[in-house]
Amino acid sequence: MSISRRRFLGWLTTAGLSGSAFGKVAHAATTKHFEGYPESLGVLYDNTRCIGCRTCEAACNKVNDLPPPGRPFDDLSVLDNRRRTDAGKYMVINKYDRLAKVKDPLFARTGCNHCLEPACASSCFVRAYTKTESGAVTYDSSVCVGCRYCMIACPFNIPTFEYNKVLSPRVMKCTMCYDTRLVKGQLPGCVEACPTESFSFGKRKDLLKMARERIGRFPDRYVDHVYGESEMGGTSWLYLSGVPFRQIEMREDLGVTPAPALTSSALASVPMVVGTWPLLLMGIYAVSKRKEKIAKEEQEQAVAQVLAQAKAETDKKISEAWQKAAKDKDKAVEAAVKKALEAAAETQTEENY
Amino acid sequence: MSPETTTASRSFITPFNIVASMIVLLGLYLTLRRFTGGLGAVTNLSDNNAWGIWIGFDLLTGVALAAGGYVTAAAVYIFGMKKYHSALRPAVLTGFLGYALVVLALHYDVGRPWRLPYPFVVQQGTSSVLFEVGACVALYLTVLFLEFSPAALEWLGLKRARNLAVKFTLALVVFGIILSTLHQSSLGALFLIAPSKLHPLWYSSFIPVYFFVSSIIAGFSMVIFEATLSYRFFSSKMDEAHLKEKDDIALGFGKAASYVIAGYIAIQIMGIGADNDWHWLGTGYGLWYLVELLGFFGVSCLLYAVGAREKNVKLIRWTAAWTVLGVIVNRFNVSLIAFNWLLPSSDRYFPSWMEIGISVFLITLGLIAFRFIVSRMPILHELPEYKDSH
Numbered sequence: 001m002s003i004s005r006r007r008f009l010g011w012l013t014t015a016g017l018s019g020s021a022f023g024k025v026a027h028a029a030t031t032k033h034f035e036g037y038p039e040s041l042g043v044l045y046d047n048t049r050c051i052g053c054r055t056c057e058a059a060c061n062k063v064n065d066l067p068p069p070g071r072p073f074d075d076l077s078v079l080d081n082r083r084r085t086d087a088g089k090y091m092v093i094n095k096y097d098r099l100a101k102v103k104d105p106l107f108a109r110t111g112c113n114h115c116l117e118p119a120c121a122s123s124c125f126v127r128a129y130t131k132t133e134s135g136a137v138t139y140d141s142s143v144c145v146g147c148r149y150c151m152i153a154c155p156f157n158i159p160t161f162e163y164n165k166v167l168s169p170r171v172m173k174c175t176m177c178y179d180t181r182l183v184k185g186q187l188p189g190c191v192e193a194c195p196t197e198s199f200s201f202g203k204r205k206d207l208l209k210m211a212r213e214r215i216g217r218f219p220d221r222y223v224d225h226v227y228g229e230s231e232m233g234g235t236s237w238l239y240l241s242g243v244p245f246r247q248i249e250m251r252e253d254l255g256v257t258p259a260p261a262l263t264s265s266a267l268a269s270v271p272m273v274v275g276t277w278p279l280l281l282m283g284i285y286a287v288s289k290r291k292e293k294i295a296k297e298e299q300e301q302a303v304a305q306v307l308a309q310a311k312a313e314t315d316k317k318i319s320e321a322w323q324k325a326a327k328d329k330d331k332a333v334e335a336a337v338k339k340a341l342e343a344a345a346e347t348q349t350e351e352n353y
Numbered sequence: 354m355s356p357e358t359t360t361a362s363r364s365f366i367t368p369f370n371i372v373a374s375m376i377v378l379l380g381l382y383l384t385l386r387r388f389t390g391g392l393g394a395v396t397n398l399s400d401n402n403a404w405g406i407w408i409g410f411d412l413l414t415g416v417a418l419a420a421g422g423y424v425t426a427a428a429v430y431i432f433g434m435k436k437y438h439s440a441l442r443p444a445v446l447t448g449f450l451g452y453a454l455v456v457l458a459l460h461y462d463v464g465r466p467w468r469l470p471y472p473f474v475v476q477q478g479t480s481s482v483l484f485e486v487g488a489c490v491a492l493y494l495t496v497l498f499l500e501f502s503p504a505a506l507e508w509l510g511l512k513r514a515r516n517l518a519v520k521f522t523l524a525l526v527v528f529g530i531i532l533s534t535l536h537q538s539s540l541g542a543l544f545l546i547a548p549s550k551l552h553p554l555w556y557s558s559f560i561p562v563y564f565f566v567s568s569i570i571a572g573f574s575m576v577i578f579e580a581t582l583s584y585r586f587f588s589s590k591m592d593e594a595h596l597k598e599k600d601d602i603a604l605g606f607g608k609a610a611s612y613v614i615a616g617y618i619a620i621q622i623m624g625i626g627a628d629n630d631w632h633w634l635g636t637g638y639g640l641w642y643l644v645e646l647l648g649f650f651g652v653s654c655l656l657y658a659v660g661a662r663e664k665n666v667k668l669i670r671w672t673a674a675w676t677v678l679g680v681i682v683n684r685f686n687v688s689l690i691a692f693n694w695l696l697p698s699s700d701r702y703f704p705s706w707m708e709i710g711i712s713v714f715l716i717t718l719g720l721i722a723f724r725f726i727v728s729r730m731p732i733l734h735e736l737p738e739y740k741d742s743h
Contacts, residue, residue, distance in 0.1 A: 086400050123546055125472040125484035143476050146464015149483050151403035153546040160400040161464065163393035169464035254549050263482050266542040266561050270485060270535060277531045281431050285523070288433030 034258070035234065036116040040135035042204035042236035043176070043191055044211055047248065048221055050107040050198040052079055052095050059193030060090050063180055082249075085111060087162045090174040091190060096248050106241070108248040109190075112137060112158045112174035113228055114236035119259030120173075123153035128171075135204060135236040136176035144171060155232050155254050176236070207238055214240060233258025369724075373717050380714025383707050387461055395707040402693060402702035409688035410712055411458035413540055414681050415451055416490070417564070417571040421579070422448025422497055423533040424572030426526045428609075439595045440602045442504055442732045443583060444576050449497040450719045456494060458715055482542045489536030496529045507739055508730040515739075537568040544687060552691035554633050554642040557624040560687070566617045570650075571680040573610035577603050577673035587727050592734035600666045607669035610676065611657035614650050621646055638691060645686060649679025 058073035060066070067088045071078055079095040091111030099106060114137045121129035121137065128144045131137050146169050151159045162169040177188040186192070191199040200207060211226045227239035231254050239250065246252050387395045398405050425444035428434045460466035468475075473491070478484050499518065506515035541564030548556050557563070580599055584591070591599075625631060633639045653676040660669035689702065727733060 084400065119546055122480050123483065125478040125481040125487060126468075126476045127478040128476075143468075143471055144465070145468040145471055147462075147483065148403035148464070149481070149543070151400065152543070152550075155547070155549045157401060161392075161398075161403065163396070163398060164391050165464075166389060166391040167465075169391060251549060259546055260480060262548065263480075263542060263545045265558075266482065266539070266545055267480070267485065269561075273534055274531060277534060278527055281427075281527050281530055285431050285433075285527075288431070292433055 034117055036204060036236070037131075037133040037135065040133060040204055040236065041176075041182070041202065042114070042135050042207050042238060043188065044200040044202075044207040044238045044240065045109045046198055046200070046211075046214070046240040047107050047109075048240065048242045049196045050093070050109070051196055052076065052093055052105065052107045053195065054078070054093055055193045055195060056109070056190035056199070057089070057091065057093060059189040060174075061088075063177060063189035064090055066090065079107075083110075085158055085173065086160045087164075087172045089160075090172065094249070096243075099243050099247055102243055106243055106248060108241075108250065109239075110156075110158075112176075112237070113156055113231075114174075114176055115232055115259070116234040116236065117232075117258035117260050119153040119155060119232070120150035120159055122260040122263065123149045125149070132178060134176075134178065134182055136178035136182060137173075137236075138175045138178050139171055139173060141168070141170040146171075153259060155251070155259070204236055204238070211238055211240055230256045232256070233261075373721055376714055376717045377721075379710055380717070383710050383714065384461075386707070387711070392462075392464065395705065395711070397702060397705045397708065399700070399702065401696055401700050404688060404692075405702060406689070406704045406708050406712055407458055407462040409685055410681075411462070411715060412455055413684040413688055415455040415458065416537065416540060417568045417680050417684060418575050418677065419448045419451025419455070420533065420537065420568040420572030421575040422451075422500070422572075423526075423529050424569055425576055426500070427530050428606075430523060430526045431530070434605070436598060437602050437605060439598045439733075440576050440580065440606075442501075443579060443727075444572075445497060445500045446504070446723065446726060446732055447575065447579055449494070449501045450722050452490065452494045452497055454715050454719050455490065457718075458712075461711055482539050482545070486536050486539045486543065489532045489539065493529060493532040493536065496525050496532060500525050500529065504726075504730045504732055507736055512738075533568070534565060538562065538565040540564050541687070544692070547692075550693055550695070551687065552633075552638050552694045553628060553630045554625070554638060555687050555691045557628060559620060559624045559627070562620060563617070563624070566613065566620065567680055567683060569613050570610055570617060570653075570676060573606040573613070574653075574673040574676040574680070577606050577610075577670060578677055581670045581673070583727070583733060587733055590727060590733045594735065595733050603666045603669045603673075604661055604664060607657045607672065608661035610673075611654050611661060614654035614657065614676070618646060618650055618654065621650075638694065641686070641690075645679065645682050649675065649682055653679055 054073045054076065057069075061069065061073070069088065079093065082094055083089075083092045085092060091109060094108050094110060095105050096108065097105035114131075114135055116131070118129060118131055118137050120139075121127070121131055125147070126143045126145060128140045129137055129150065130140070146161070148159075148161055148171070150171060151157075151161065159171045159173045161171055176182060177186070181188060187201050188199075191201045200210060202210075208226060208229060211229075215222045215224055215226075221242060223241050223244055225241075225245065227241065227245050227250055228235040228237055233256060239245070241248060241250075244252075383395060392398055396405055396407075421444040425437065425440050429437050429441050459469065463469065469487075472478060472484055472487055499521065502518045503515050506512075506518060538561035541560040541562075544551050544556065544560060545558065580602060584599060588596070625634075634643065653672055656668060656672040656675070659665070660672060693701065731739070
């Protein structure tokens, strides 16, 4: 069997590539901190400007060719129920009334936040997700297996699944209109459609500056926090709100650790297990083998000893028996001689008479 | 009267066969529905609850309960405990069938099962814990197949192939333990990425270690549990060595399990301390956590110890069943009950009868395969020509 040089080099490259793929995410033990692609884009949503007209939802539906809604987009009674993204909706607007200290209802947009280091991309075992340098997180249904681990992983509960499709179910989620509009230099559908400029599109770093300015200029109007600046390591979508975010059901307890860092140390232990386990296991194997060998040797030794002892004893007994026999023989001879002598002496005396 | 026909008809219409064939028919019907109507037609899965019992039970629990293979192989070949040798083949067979069923169940669960090889042949998502799980499960299924193959080859009378297969035993055992360490722990590591969804009492950075250690517990307990059932139903297939060693195995494995459970409880408590989750113990979920940790694992630890000390084999067998139940409860808690615990109850998941039906169907297939193999191949006995050749 011979391995061609080319094939061997091919293997080396594969090994190297998979190694570097590990390296890309294993930041946990370093001081590396990814702050997003420079100049990447994003959207700032300001809920103090939103009037809940659902124009953005209609535009999203249209530009992404989503299935027609059950009730028309101008039917605002839809807002009375709490909704989330589903296989027919990349984004939804929810209404929050009866909020403390606020007269008018407030709204909140729910949809993909396009994390700087996305949980979905990190969790996908076929790399169906890509964090593009534009900032958008895109999805490639042509490789997706449909395992839905991305839905488990997403801290914002955004990806959805076409459960009712038989042959080609896809994960459905906002792509910031990357393929359909961004690459052509157009604004995302929702941003373009909004009549109140609740959405601002631009470079993320400019949007952050803009958000800070608004808070600075109207401190009474906003909560002093830009949601998405640091949540889960930061997201490309940013949010301003008139009420604390938990009141509009945006979680404030997600922390600032990007999702890939949560699993990187577990993944980093894989090569360690592969490297150390054979040593450990073969070590234990060697010890138990050796113990077995020693036990066997000791047993053999003991048997040999017993045998030797037995032999010695037998030898002794035999020699004693021999000696005894010899003695007996001597005695018998002596006795016979004596008897013969006596007999001879007797005959002699008889003859002498 | 022809005695052959009467025995044939008598042997086929048994309670087991009747129930099993009914379940298989139902399973085939549900399979048809699943692959003609999509996941939505048979499951209660939703956008909030992407994983149901096909992951929580068939994958997570299935893999844990199939751990008997690597645990027994390690005991016999690595630690040199030859006296448990007769437990090896049944354990490897159960492991092999268990993993085969896990892979089969995944075909039901994923959206496009024909793409299951994609992560290996099309595009590798090496940053995903699921990639590691997939790779290890695929490799380990192969290892188990090879570890099992001597029994099949002996049955087929292929002596040379069998002797060749036996030569690789030690390498396969070591490789199998490495793979099991990796994927048993990674099944827990899957949930590391979702600290915001899993209840803090179950979420811990130690969760991979918890899953690995509890798989050893599950392995010991399944070997005892399964030996009990085998003795009950297949004692006619057992040779003298199996009958003689079975109590020794129960006592030895029960004692070992007791120690491992004690360690498991200790690291669970350390995890609670490390994350300072003590205050959660006073809540409803805390109570449920204590039921899992003390009511199942704590009681098992104690009863195994008592059983081993007093040489009470019956107690050990009941404890094994209780422990298996405890491992099932743990996997259900992590993947379903304590997962998405913050969602309002209307958004929570409960399996549909059809999901349960498919799971029962798959277990039944496993039992049928186990029975078929055990009745024919040298699993519970040794063939005279291969005696002492291990």
